[in-house]
Amino acid sequence: MPISTLPATSSRFKTILWVSLGLTVLFVFITSELLLITDYPMYHAYRLQVIADRHLLIPHTLAGIFALLIGPINFSSRIRQRHLQLHRILGRIYVISVFVGSFTGIALAWGRPGLPGTSMQAAAWIVCTTAAFLSARNRQIVQHRQWMARSYAVTFTFVSSRVLNLVPAYWSHLGDVLSAVGVIAFTLASLLIVDLGLNWHELTTRRD
Ligand code: HEM
Structure with a gap:
């Protein structure tokens, strides 16, 4: 559907969603990453681990940042309609980033x-992203968008799982x-929330 004919409520929902996600990224960047860099006492032991892991963390973080930033650009209907080639190139970079980030x-x-938790997260990331890539190649655009939404939900767990980091009980006593x-x-x-969102119309509207 061209952007100009998108229902106003759907377009407003998209704007509110992306602004909320952006504010959450900013909040987590300040309360987790900035405080980690400036040696906030609660994060000190973890900071030492991050420094020791730097050779893996540098490619990991770059790949993660690419995936996090490309998502909103490629979900934009306006950019997709006007610059399809850019959408394709960024899509390929997204797929490579997910594989690099996962491994x-x-x-x-x-x-x-x-390890078990991370492996499960990486598997979900790879499966959803590969399904999104394959459906795009097969021109199954509805399925492509759905799998990309699932894939980005896994990308976003990096952010959502850090929202409570400053709460001492969450950070240090979970075990x-x-x-x-x-x-x-x-x-x-994250996957369930996205799927509820994708099926919202069918869940709330009775068929004639
Ligand atoms: C938006 C995507 C992502 C970005 C930007 C990102 C970036 C980072 C950064 C900056 C760190 C070190 C600092 C910190 O923990 O806050 C980190 C650690 C780590 N990340 Fe990611 N990451 C992303 C997604 C993922 C995913 C999907 C996985 C699972 C496959 C993962 C696995 C890990 C692991 C295992 C660590 C080490 C943390 C620990 O040992 O507790 N990351 N990541």
């Missing part, structure tokens, strides 16, 4: 208690097992 993520968790379960729970919840 470096698994390598970072290797030998640590977080290894609960943290791994937490990663899986965030991934599952």
Whole structure:
């Protein structure tokens, strides 16, 4: 549907959604990443681990940032309609970023208690992104958009799982097992929320 004929409520919903996601990214950037860089005492031990892991973390973070930023650009109907080639190039960079982010993520968790949770998150990221890529190649555009929404939901778990980082009970007392379960729970919840959103019309409207 051309952007000009999109129902006003759908377009308003999209704007509110992207503004909320953007504000959440900003909040997490300040309360997690900026405080990590400036050696906030609660994050000190983790900071030492991040420094030791820097060789894997640099490609991992770059790939993650690409995936996080390309999402909103490629979901824009306006950009897709006017610059299809740009959409395709960014889409390929997104797919490569997800694979790089997933494998470096698994390598970072290797030998640590977080491995099962991270592997499950990486598997969901790869499966949704590969399905989105294949459906695009087959010109199955409805399915392509749905799988991209699922894939981006997994990308966004990096942000959502850090919103509560400043709460001491969340940051330091969860323990290894609960943290791994937490990663899986965030991934599952994100996918379910997206699927509820994708089926919202069918769930709330009775067929004649
Ligand atoms: C938007 C996408 C992502 C970005 C920008 C990103 C970036 C980062 C950054 C900056 C760190 C170190 C600082 C911190 O923990 O805050 C990190 C750590 C890590 N990330 Fe990612 N990441 C993303 C998605 C993922 C995904 C989907 C996975 C799972 C496959 C993952 C696995 C890990 C692991 C295992 C660590 C080490 C943390 C730990 O040991 O607790 N990341 N990531």
